[in-house]
Amino acid sequence: MGTLEMDTDHTPSPSDSATDEIAVSVEHLTKEYSTRDGDAITAVDDVSFDIESGTIVGLLGPNGAGKTTTIKSTLGLLIPTDGSVHINGVDVHDDYRGAYENVSAVLEGNRNAYWRLTVRENLDYFASLQGIHPKTVRDQHDELLEQLRLTDKANEVVKDLSRGMKQKVSLAISLARDTPVVFMDEPTLGLDVEAARDLQRDLRTLVDEHDRTIVVSSHNMDVVQSLCDRVIIMNEGSIVVDRPVDALSDLFDTRTYRVVLEGRLPDSHRETVEGTYETSRWKTSDNRTEFTVAVETPRRLYDVVDILRDGGVAIESVSSNESDLEEVFLTITGDDGENMLEGSG
Numbered sequence: 005m006g007t008l009e010m011d012t013d014h015t016p017s018p019s020d021s022a023t024d025e026i027a028v029s030v031e032h033l034t035k036e037y038s039t040r041d042g043d044a045i046t047a048v049d050d051v052s053f054d055i056e057s058g059t060i061v062g063l064l065g066p067n068g069a070g071k072t073t074t075i076k077s078t079l080g081l082l083i084p085t086d087g088s089v090h091i092n093g094v095d096v097h098d099d100y101r102g103a104y105e106n107v108s109a110v111l112e113g114n115r116n117a118y119w120r121l122t123v124r125e126n127l128d129y130f131a132s133l134q135g136i137h138p139k140t141v142r143d144q145h146d147e148l149l150e151q152l153r154l155t156d157k158a159n160e161v162v163k164d165l166s167r168g169m170k171q172k173v174s175l176a177i178s179l180a181r182d183t184p185v186v187f188m189d190e191p192t193l194g195l196d197v198e199a200a201r202d203l204q205r206d207l208r209t210l211v212d213e214h215d216r217t218i219v220v221s222s223h224n225m226d227v228v229q230s231l232c233d234r235v236i237i238m239n240e241g242s243i244v245v246d247r248p249v250d251a252l253s254d255l256f257d258t259r260t261y262r263v264v265l266e267g268r269l270p271d272s273h274r275e276t277v278e279g280t281y282e283t284s285r286w287k288t289s290d291n292r293t294e295f296t297v298a299v300e301t302p303r304r305l306y307d308v309v310d311i312l313r314d315g316g317v318a319i320e321s322v323s324s325n326e327s328d329l330e331e332v333f334l335t336i337t338g339d340d341g342e343n344m345l346e347g348s349g
């Protein structure tokens with residue numbers, strides 16, 4: 005695997021802030037939770053980053069990295085232990101209502117829609133909640149439905165729509181609030197490839213034509229690579245990578261494979277594999293060996309196979325996890341605490 009440079013200096017230079025409008029500013033955010041037995045867990049540990057207006061940023065990391073805690077703190081749904089968050093210059097904790105006017109979120113799939121109402125009734129309902137008479141925003145709603153290709157579903161009950169359509173309704177409800185900043189958790193989860201592409205295209209249009217700022221959390225590598233301008237990767241409560249997506253080709257070129265062997269790999273051969281490649285999740289018994297290996301190109305996998313063959317152990321299976329960032333994270337951050345990202349900075 006190639007090297008991924010660490011870049012944790014997120015403080016923008018004065019010239020940056022003069023030219024680019026900052027939509028989201030997170031400064032020294034720390035969140036501790038107390039566990040049942042009275043211990044403290046630091047879920048987010050002194051995290052800082054700025055997000056410029058008109059960009060799509062991917063917030064990634066393995067399970068438990070602190071993404072949700074960061075997003076919820078940014079939205080004002082959690083009170084941080086330390087640090088501050090500004091949305092379009094408004095302090096989320098000092099002026100929650102003011103900040104809330106600038107941000108909306110599609111947090112858990114499509115749960116923000118009322119399934120028994122039609123698509124249009126949902127939009128009307130949420131407008132009313134904001135104190136807006138639905139009639140006065142009918143044109144905006146029509147435009148949004150058109151944009152998301154939902155016009156012919158406007159009078160259908162949400163419960164009867166396909167999963168992809170429900171996801172779009174959820175997005176429409178969130179976007180109808182017309183906030184400059186939108187947070188989305190796994191926006192393409194459960195969508196088929198075509199629907200996921202459609203949605204990505206729609207999001208890009210919104211950002212480019214309406215100057216929205218979108219923060220996406222996802223485990224899907226392809227989505228992140230094709231959708232985001234910039235990627236922030238968290239691990240164990242800290243930011244380990246913060247780079248433009250184009251600078252992360254190493255990460256996206258990396259593919260992980262789960263290898264299963266019909267016997268115990270000799271120690272010498274295991275050492276060779278471990279010494280040459282990024283590996284993780286080894287499981288060994290007398291009649292079976294399993295491990296995960298990350299390689300830069302599928303061809304490099306043949307080199308791994310050569311070492312295994314030399315070890316005299318038959319290969320039961322090699323399966324690819326092409327779109328699963330989780331596996332790549334586990335491998336690059338190391339099961340044993342060794343952090344490849346840090347090591348290459």
Ligand SMILES: Nc1ncnc2c1ncn2[C@@H]1O[C@H](COP(=O)(O)OP(=O)(O)OP(=O)(O)O)[C@@H](O)[C@H]1O
Nearest residue numbers: 037038045047065066067068069070071072073074
């Ligand atoms: N309410 C809570 N009480 C105690 N610990 C919590 C609480 N919420 C989260 N944590 C812990 O904080 C850490 C970060 O969790 P968080 O949900 O922010 O991670 P995540 O990156 O969003 O993970 P995932 O991808 O699994 O959603 C984890 O160790 C988690 O167990």
